[in-house]
Amino acid sequence: MSYWYDAHLILIQSTFVSLLLALSIQFPLRMGVFSFAGIGSYGIGAYAAAIMTIRYSWPAFAAIGAGMVVAMVAGYLLALLVSRLDGLYLGMATIAFTLILTVVAINGGSLTGGAQGLYGAISTLQTGQVILVCAVVVVLLALSERGRMGRRIDAVREDPELAVSVGIRVIRMRRMAFVVSGALGACAGGMNALLRTTVSPDDVGFSLVVLALTMIIVGGSRSWAGALIGSVIFTWLPQVLQAVGDWQTVVYGVIVALTAVYVPSGLLGVAQNGYRRMRRRSGPVAGATEKATGSEEPGGDSAPLEPLSEDVPTGGTR
């Protein structure tokens, strides 16, 4: 391969690992589930892969798979535990899950290597294999954004009550989100541990929560493409920002704050809006000129018995 590829191999690997990590937070978020359990799963996956490789010399994919299974089970149990929580409270509870796992890693004795972590997890995992796994994941997630599954996920996020009224089993969908998130997070963690041959409690802590959230907010929270944009930017940005030295974190903060305020749909949202606007200019939709908002009460409600005249009634006329 080219010189550039060899020189940047670590960054290229990190980009794909970050993509999976970002997707592990994004997938539940698409269903309105504000869960950081994917980060905890990253830790589970990293330690499981390292332990299975060092102690039992399992092949790379078996070691990663073992971590994924553990994380999926943990995700399901966590989903049962926090089933009554929502929004910020759910976010807090799942961050707690992640922090607890960090504490377990530090105090895990010889199994987790304590504060130093584990070294020498040498495997045959290739960068090409990592990219292949990412491609499969992206295809599956792209499918989940279209057609029936896409509509159902949208409904669960936008209006759970409506979703159940059209027969969507919202609770089951949310549990599935935890399980998928666990699988993605653990896969990212496992691959990272084997690529780096090492894992320590510092690698799986709170900083990953911030990183994953940053990637999704800046890239876009609704589609895998947003996660990809975010993971590329925030893996390569430190490289670009080496010039500003200690000010890196400040630049980071400013970028995140600006995106959150001015482009809440992320860079992907900006691109999509531009594309939609271009298409709309070429042909407006027939018979759809007035605007109505879903939340407004109809105009006829205040005087229910008066017959409505022909042109009064639309509640949300612009």
Added chain:
Amino acid sequence: MNTPEDAAPPAVLEAQDVAVHYGGVKAVDGFGLKLEAGRICGILGPNGSGKSTFLAAVTRLVPLTRGRLMLDGEEYHNTPAASLAHRGVARTFQTVRLLPDLTVLENIQLGADLRAGGGGVKQWFRRTAVPEAVEEAIERTGLGAVRSARPGELSYGMARRVEIARALATRPRVLLLDEPTAGMNQAERREVSQLMQKLRDEGLTQLLVEHDVPMMVDTCDRLVAMKSGELVTEGAPAEVVRDPAVQEAYLGKRGRNHA
């Protein structure tokens, strides 16, 4: 239409002595009704009389404080709301609840997805809903021209039609409509009324919650009047509207007779 009680068709859906209390607030307190197969039943009542809460209770969106709910004679008050939809009970909401990022077509497909079958992993790869159900719902509600529009681009009346179309696309046996014509003009109201009557003739059991008394009298086979969460009276539409207790509760001091 004034069928005597004894000749009434069997009840598809029945609610008995339903109560929904929120803390000290008795939103619904001992209300009940029977939806007879292939008939349209209407609930009449002033704002805040508990009609929508009752509908939410019947569709299992809010828990019952007490009462019995039966579908085909079988109790269902522990059935999850989603399962109820699979058993053929569809509803619309008082406010327009469409997914803003989806087109009209996709919003209606969301209803038809129910009949596409195959949960779990299989649904991941399924692209289209039941196309016939979607097309039929679009045609019936006259939404062909706006199928690729987004909800934000629709007039209120049009958006309400999408709500009805989405419910129809689930191919229900029982359809519960919560103020389906609110915000519509007279012509649109007439269309909805005609659609409901056509669906009834095809055997669909319906419940209508509405404010438009003349429309209810025209559309419904039976009216149930509600006030403060309780039953006032029930019977043939013309009689219910003339009932002094209904006039008092619903029509207020004006006492106008819309029948």
